[in-house]
Amino acid sequence: MFFVNWKNLIKDKDKLFWLMHTVGWFGFALVHYLGSLLHDLRDIFIVIIFLNAYSGWMLTVPLRYIYRYVWNFKPIQIAFSLIVVSFITGVIWQVIKNLNYWEIYQHGYRPEYLIYYTKFSLWSFYIVISWSVLYFGLKYYQMLQNEKQNVLTANTEAHQAQLKMLRYQLNPHFLFNTLNAISTLILVKDNTVANAMVTKLSDFLRYTLDKDPMKKVTLESEIQVLTLYLDIEKVRFEERLQVIFDIDDNCHNALVPSMILQPIAENAIKHAISVQEEGGTIFVAAKAVENNLHMELSDNGPGAVIVNNNLHRENGIGLVNTRERLQALFGNDYSLIVSNNFPKGVKVNIRIPLQVEAEI
Secondary structure (H helix, E strand, O other): OHHHHHHHHHOOOHHHHHHHHHHHHHHHHHHHHHHHOHHHHHOHHHHHHHHHHHHHHHHHHHHHHHHHHOOOOOHOOOOHHHHHHHHHHHHHHHHHHHHHHHHHHOOOOOOOOOHHOOHHHHHHHHHHHHHHHHHHHHHHHHHHHHHHHHHHHHHHHHHHHHHHHHHHHHHHHHHHHHHHHHHHHHHHHHHHHHHHHHHHHHHHHHHHHHHHOEEEEHHHHHHHHHHHHHHHHHHHHHEEEEEEEEEEEHHHEEEEEOOOOHHHHHHHHHHHOOOOOOOEEEEEEEOOOEOOEEEEEEEEEOOOOOEEEEEEEOOOOHHHHHHHHHHHEEEEEEEEEEEOOOOOOEEEEEEEEEEEHHOO
């Protein structure tokens, strides 16, 4: 609770000022009290120390509002104002301190010349200008912290917007083909299959809209939505599309970015299954190796030209977006490798840090 209150205090500039202002002058009084013990002064000197600290506390309060006024001046003007204001305040404070000392400790002593009222003003000026420099330093520090927080907030919002854009860019690619397939089923009066396809499409789209692209989901949930997507495609391709899953039991609770496998499966459907008269097979596997989760999605299609670990296809954005999402979420702690499958086809391997649901 203490740390929470302290954080709130840091954010409240007024409360922070009054706290540090009071603590600073209390420290001034304490240091002078300890110093007085070395000189064997009378107990009444404690009253003088208190009055001097209190007068310093009072005189430096207006400086806060003066410095607020000059805050947006040019640097040379700020420096000049700081020196002049600190000097005037220091002189006034020193006059008060001298009066306190002469009136209380020396029983109403008065100097011969008025100039003596300002005696030792240089020391008071040093204290006040130190207060002023500390005030500006803390104010600049607060300003830099606020700017830093604003930059972090802006970067976070941009980061989230980028992830959402990349995620949502992947979802609707197969929509037109699915709607065309449903339209065909309705025309041939295969209403049962059409209704089932509409239901699965509705479930799939609801999942894509409900899941926050900033959050991870379990691999089990990811496999379920991938199965839903592939079931929709099976209505289109019927027996031409075969799907095989090989998911290790200890991977079901592993956390993965939502919809991370769907664009890779979509690539396989488009470039491997649909281009072969006999169709083909999509193989999905996942296993945990030490502190990493390895996922693989492969097909037995005609293959593709691989350039710089990416498929050389016109207007291909699926793997590019997937790689950018992984980069945004994991930095450099991931890998996405595209290679030729054996005996034919394309294989995509993804490695990410292994996190399980219980750790979040």
